[in-house]
Amino acid sequence: MKRLIKIFERDLKNSIRDGMLLFILIAPILLALLLRAFIPAVKDLSIEFGAVKPINKALVEKIETFAPITFFDNTEKLIERIEEYDDFLGIRMESGEITLIAQGNESKELLSLASEILVQSFNPSGDSFTVGESELGRKLPPLSLYGFVLVILGSFLFGGMIIGFNIIEEKEQETLKALRVTPMRTFDFITGRSLIGFLAPIFHAFVVVWILGISNFNPLMLLVITISGSVIGVVFGFWIGVISTNQMNGIANMKISFFVLVLPVFLAMTLPEKSHIFLYWAPTYWTFVSVKNLLLELQTWSNMLKDISLIIGTSILFALATFRKIRSGILS
Template sequence: MKRLLKIFERDLKNSIRDSMLLYILIAPILLALLLRAFIPAVKDLSIEFGAVKPIDQTLVKRIEMFAPITLFDNTEKLMERIEEYDDFLGIRVKDEEISLIAQGNESEEYLSLASDILSYSLNPSGSSFTFGETELGRKLPPVSLYGFVLVILGSFLFGGMIIGFNIIEEKEGETLKALRITPMSNFEFIAGRSLIGFFAPIFHAFVVVWILGISDFNPLMLLALTISGSLIGIVFGFWVGVISTNQMNGIANMKISFFVLVLPVFLAITLPEKSHIFLYWAPTYWTFISVKNLLLQLQTWPSLLKDIGLIVATSMIFVLATFKKIRAGLLS
């Protein structure tokens, strides 16, 4: 244990001393601060309405004086549109009563303005109407939700970058050769070097949820997810470290690897769920799904353990595929 902590301490000192590694260490926090500054701007988006046909055309023309309205063939299509990532409100008119259907993540000012528009459109003379609101369950703004997930996934890979750059530095300084004549075993070296790949994402995860003001989540679940999700970042770091001959070569290899691992997350956000089967090979995909469910309060311990199992299993595919190369690179 003492040897493991010594390696971790050395990696941490190298990260602080080297300006590039220090930036990698604080990059997720900088991204979270940038994201936090952007979140209020989401409230400035214009209002959009949707309704199911048939609907009185006079009412439609009055609403379109203030906001666009899209007409749908059935309620199911309207609900699917409301559940998308932007702010979109549904309306249901019956007699002299109107229901406003929302995701539940809109601001009070946004809903109030929408209600005023509909009130005037229904009765310009000023008669009062009863308004109802239906929530579909999502409790976080999309920018907060998907921004947090991407920042956390990025922190896993940034932790791997630190491992990779430290290995490259030791290769250039021929420190790895010197370590072979010490009592330290290969397992101790790999385990000790991996510690920063676990601790950095844990630190980032809890700092980022604080910066973004996310409070309704299970911290033990987040901790378990962060530890399991860090595995792929650690494998990524060792792989880049052993195949790179210098730091410039390492930067190029990291860019390619980063793109391959983050691409499934962007595809999961944009593609319909039925297409997600093609993303099941990626541990970053399962991490994305599990963290998203955690923030939406849809996660349970049985489903979490299943997600962790899938994250570990898919990460092991990468471990088995790269183990011989990593082991040879560390011993060369």
């Protein structure tokens, strides 16, 4: 245990002393603060409606004097469009009644204004009229939701970068060879060096949810997901450290690896869900799914355990595939 703590203390001191590594430690917090500055602007977006054909032409003309309407062939396509990242509202006409469909994360002001537009368009005489609202269940603005997911995934990889650059520094100073003649085992070295890759994301996760004003989540679930997701960053860090000969080479390898790991998340945010099967290989995809469900208050312990198994399982597969390379790189 003393050896593990010593390795952790050494990594922490190196991270604070090195300006680039210090930036990596505070980068997720800076990103969260930048994201927070843009979140209020979501309320300033204009209203857009969507509707399924056919719909009364006279009503459409009246609504379009206030806001544009996009038409869809069926309700499923309309729902898919509503669930995208901006404030897009749906209109449904049934039996002479009009229903407003929303995600559930829109501001009260936006929904009130949309309702007033429909009331005025449907019943311009000003008589009493009620518009029904149907929410799709989202309780968090998309900018907060997907911004948090990306910042936390970045935190995992930033923690891995610290591990990787510390290994590169020791390779350049040839201190790894000196460690081979000490009582320290390979297991001690890997475990001690991994600590910062687990502790930094935990710190970042709870600071970022506070910065973004996210309160409706299970803290224990967030802790468990963060710890399991950190495995990705730890494996990533050791891989960068052992395959890189110097810091410049490490930066180049980091950029390529970072792109490969983050790309599945961007694809998951843009592709239809039926296409996600092609992303199942990526541990970052399962982290994205688990964190998203947690923030939307859809996560259960049984589903989370399944997600965690897939996160750790896909990370371990990569670790096993590269274990010999990592081990030989540490001992060389």
